[in-house]
Amino acid sequence: MSRLLTRHGYAVRTAGTIADALLSADAGPLDVLISDLGLPDGSGLELMRQIRDRYNVPGIALTGFDREDDVRRSHEVGFDAHLTKPVDLESLHAAVQQLVNR
Numbered sequence: 001m002s003r004l005l006t007r008h009g010y011a012v013r014t015a016g017t018i019a020d021a022l023l024s025a026d027a028g029p030l031d032v033l034i035s036d037l038g039l040p041d042g043s044g045l046e047l048m049r050q051i052r053d054r055y056n057v058p059g060i061a062l063t064g065f066d067r068e069d070d071v072r073r074s075h076e077v078g079f080d081a082h083l084t085k086p087v088d089l090e091s092l093h094a095a096v097q098q099l100v101n102r
Helices: 002-007 018-027 044-054 068-076 089-100
Strands: 033-036 059-063 081-084
Touching: 002 089, 018 033, 018 044, 033 044, 044 059, 044 068, 059 068, 059 089, 068 081, 081 089
Parallel strands: 033 059, 059 081
Antiparallel strands: none
16 A cells, blocks of 8 residues: 555655554654554554544544444544444555645
8 A cells, every 4th residue: 555655646655553653653654544443552543643642633433343332433533534344455556645635
């Protein structure tokens, strides 16, 4: 996904854990946070909570679950969009553009 977004002109920073993502966010401003909800050291929901507590960054949740409760929980912690995997690049691109252009 990182390579595809980079090919479309986005500057991308990657992190595999909540801890690494928080370090990356602390290193400089983010326009959009895109996070899987299943992370090795916790949940993307917890990551978004911590990012929203520190910064005003819009977010896109990526998950294999699209039940109404799953979508509600991702929005409650601050994700602006909830995309179900497998995510096609056009849907992701549209979500990113909507968030950076608002």
